[in-house]
Amino acid sequence: MTLGEALIRLLEAYGVDTVFGIPGVHTVELYRGLAGSEIRHVTPRHEQGAAFMADGYARASGRPGVAFVITGPGLTNAVTAMAQARADSVPMLVVSGVNATATLGKGLGYLHELPDQRGMMEKVALSSERIANPDELPGALARAFALFASSRPGPVHIEVPIDVMALPADDLAFDVAGTARPTPERALIARAAELIASARSPLILAGGGAKTSNAELKRLAELIDAPVVQTANARGLMHGHKLGVPASPSLKAVRKLMADADVVIAAGTEFGPTDYDMYADGGFVVPPVLIRIDIDDAQLKRRPSTIAIQADCRAALAELCDTLGAASTHDRGGAERARSTREAAFAEIGPAMQAQVRAVEHIRDALPNSLIVGDSTQPVYAANLYYDHDRPGGWFNAATGFGALGFGPPAAIGAAIALPGVPVVCLAGDGGFQFTLPEIAVATDAGARVIFVIWNNRGYREIETSMRDVGVEPVGVSPAPPDFIKLAAAYGIDAERLSSAGELGAALTRAHAKRQPCIIEIAIE
Known part of the structure; x- marks a missing residue:
């Protein structure tokens, strides 16, 4: 060997x-x-x-x-x-x-x-x-x-x-040892529980590190009557819940909710600027009473906190609930605080982005419990600001963090291969889609039933808007897109072109019924 x-x-x-x-x-x-x-x-x-x-x-x-x-x-x-x-x-x-x-x-x-x-x-x-x-x-x-x-x-x-690859390896051991995740320190859990129990207006911030902890997060939120703000990578948690706030912490409405909280529990979030200060206005302030839960000790040390608990989020949230017990349950106005923040946050993003969020909701409602894998495009930006997905971990994209264009098509194919029984939709713009366009052939090769939704506004419209907003004459933002319908035919993929996002729900239903890769292009004026 x-x-x-x-x-x-x-x-x-x-x-x-x-x-x-x-x-x-x-x-x-x-x-x-x-x-x-x-x-x-x-x-x-x-x-x-x-x-x-x-x-x-x-x-x-x-x-x-x-x-x-x-x-x-x-x-x-x-x-x-x-x-x-x-x-x-x-x-x-x-x-x-x-x-x-x-x-x-x-x-x-x-x-x-x-x-x-x-x-x-x-x-x-x-x-x-x-x-x-x-x-x-x-x-x-x-x-x-x-x-x-x-x-x-x-x-x-x-x-x-290359000279090592073919060397003999007959004597290697193939035993695989399991590795335990760090467990929460009981003394820190007890201190955190004391702070939370005495809070009048607690708040929970959930990041991508909490996306596998939906049950524990919901239990804690209900126990202490606290709204739960979800960053982009945490969307799908607390879906439809009266305490859920599926809105960006960069919005003024959410920042007010954070400022009014007397104790903030941050679970699995790094406080990155693409979530907490995406407009680069410097308006994010670390909460003065902050309980942080993160699996990474180095991450905990990057921001000041009152209590820092190094642990898997699921384990730490469960221990917090057990330590607090039912005695902590009383009305702290959580549902009203969450409701008013949701309404204010949605109003804050304005009519244009609200329409783009509704396009994403068409996808969610047409294909419940699906994965929506986004690229950097207008409806993804809008939904990262405000959108409530119906599956934990089912909404992810490259429009935060590193922000790589072209992520959507291949990442959606990888997701469909991982979960072949789950509907997978790739949502990309005409510009970003062309970064990795040839990968759609892999969907056919691998039998990955991805529905590619192309938001075709004929160029890099978000960048053009940003240039105009600061008085720069737009240059290089209008590359002509190809005929995506003809390209789909060349790759042997069914496709149709829509004239408005309102037609999207019915088109997705038709595409899903075909049980094969499909392209849906939406022509945006």
Whole structure:
């Protein structure tokens, strides 16, 4: 057995069932064991697509997404998607080749050579390791999967020199050890419970780190009668609940709710500016009495807090509820505070964005319990400001954090491969859709039943608006889009063009009934 074959066996042992990648001459040996394994290989049209698919797969499944890429350009093509995954705490393992050991760092001009490939990756990935001999492989994978399981996740890179891939690895151990998540410190939970019990107007801020804690979050909110504000990556939590506030903390209405709270519990949120200060007006102020819950100790130290609890959100929220007990239940005006904030926040975004939010609601209502995977486009921006999704973790996009255009189509394909029984809609603009347009062919190849909704306003309309707002004559914002209907036909994908977003619900119902990839284009005047 070679190291390449051992790699596949170890990935199987860690529960990996899908790998996204494009083979090349520098990764042939990594593929030696793949054909005979249970792992499915999905071939994108570009390595950036491979990593974006791994990202979407991870967000949908909760398991790490895995990508195989070649030395040099294959890896640099994947860097943008890895940076997006790091910004959004998405577990991703990227395995690449690297040139032969004896040539590294010498600048001899070998194929795909970089001056320092691993040094470059250490700036983007949470960690980057080189496998110098087969004995190092199990430990490198163990460290990667331990990081995914027990701390704030993100992309991890492992590189294998081409002269090491085919070395014998018969004596490797294939035992996989589980890794426990950090548990909340009881003394800190008790102190937090005392603060919360005495609060007159408590508030909960939920971020992406809480998206698997819907039941615990709801229980705590009801117990202490506290509104729950959800950042973009937390949408889907508290759907339709009287205490839910599915609105951006950058809005004045939500900031007022935060300012009026005497105790704020922040669960799994980093207080990033794309959520809390997206207008860059400096209006966000860290709450003076703040209880933070986060799995990452480094993240807790980046903002001042009254009590910092390092733990998995689900475990910490459950312990808080148990410690508080029913004695904490009394009317704190939570439902009224939440209602008035929802109304004020929706009014604040204005008629144009309200119409775009309603377009997103058409998708949600036509396909209940679906995943909506967004790119950076007008209705996604609007819905990040205010939108209540009906599935925890079912609304995600690249319009926050790193903000990579072209994320939507491949990430939606990865999500559909992870959850084949769940409706998946990609919502992208005509500009962003063209960044990764060829990846739609993968939906057909892989049987990923994604419905691609293209918001076609003939250019980068949001950027044009931003230029006009500051008195800059728009330049470079009106690239002519292709005929998406003809392109769909070329890829063998059904498509239809709508003249208004009001037709979207019926079109989605028709597309979903076909049980295959489809494109719906909305022509926006």
